[in-house]
Amino acid sequence: MKLTDEFDRPPKGVSMMHIGFLAITVIVLVIVIVLFVNQDKLFRNNNTKATVMDDEAFEDKKENSPSADEVWESIVATPDGDVAGEKEESKDDNSGDTPGTDSESEADNGSEDTYSEETHTLLEYDDGMTEWIEISSKIKRNEYDFSNLSWDKPFYSYSENGKNTSYNGVMISKDQGLVDFLKVKKSGVDFCIITLGYRGNQTGTLMTDEYFATNMKNAKDAGLKIGVMFVSSAVSIEEAEEEADYVTGLLEDYSIQYPVFFTVAKEEGNSSRTVNVHRYTRTEYATAFLDKIREAGYIPMLYDTKEGLIKKYNLVNMEKYDKGLVQLKEEPDYPYRFQIWNYGQSDDISGVSGAVDMCISFIDYSVQ
DSSP states (O other): OOOOHHHHSOOHHHHHHHHHHHHHHHHHHHHHHHHHHTHHHHHHHTTOSOOOOOHHHHHHHGGGOTTHHHHHHTSOBOTTSOBOOOEEEOOOOOOOSSTTOOOOOHHHHHHTTTOOTTTEEEEEOTTSEEEEEEOOTTSOBOOOOGGGEEEETTEEEEEETTEEOOEEEEEEOGGGOSOOHHHHHHTTOOEEEEEEEEEOTTTOOEEEOTTHHHHHHHHHHTTOEEEEEEEEOOSSHHHHHHHHHHHHHHHTTOOOOSOEEEEEOOOOSTTSTTTTOOHHHHHHHHHHHHHHHHHTTOOEEEEEEHHHHHHHSOGGGGTTSEEEEEOOSSSOOOOBOOSEEEEEEESOOTTOSSOEEEEEESSOGGGO
């Protein structure tokens, strides 16, 4: 039996309504699916402005972030965690009669309106580039008045209230060969920093400076105050602690009055074992070494150039250690506290063949 027309097909109005509702439902579902799939990408696009974590936040979080070092390497940062200034090319230095005399670069002059020496400090690199870095408010500034610094070749001296308050030093290693320390003392030297040893930056082998024992004995016999230097190539906390144990073991037979200096070996190409050590990791190694030195009853000191101290270490975490500064200038412009300054070489010290590094101590460590 043939059905009537009303059973052959649904009414036209109902059919269009159903079709329209179905189309809208499909469109909504597609939009929801697209948004869900792309939500991470949208989130990242809305947060593309890079921020720099400060040192303390980095230290708190880095243990839970295996790739933190790689992320941080893409950001140039100051000790505060603020973005550093851009590098600028400078002229070659012109040497004068006193150590470290140099002329201002055109790049420096062009930046004077942008950067203030009260808020920024200029780093000068071996390749001729310069970089302005914001001075951290978290690190104590040095309070020296360098108008009280005077030059009487081959020594600098520092005075307060018209009285000399500084001490003359030299830095001795195997490079100087056999030294006549009696003549050194008579020339006006108060103390010497004797290289104790190294860790090979290629082999990782611990080595004692071949003149260490001779220099220690002869310097003591001459009546000089003594400190020692160790050149580290540690690539782990365990190696840094091993280096400290090596130093304290060798010092058991000697008495020293000045600090135990910690410095890192100069990197020579990609073959150096420390070439990829991040500054936060290097800070951990230095801290491990210096803490063990202090525990053994010695005065620990972190030693490097101005650029090295600022760029190689998280200085906020190194506040508790004294600093030795290498800077070949008429007067240092390292903004933070330091106690000993290596200002350059001289060949005018009796008892030493050739040139020797000269330093001045603003503290008499022998009475500490």
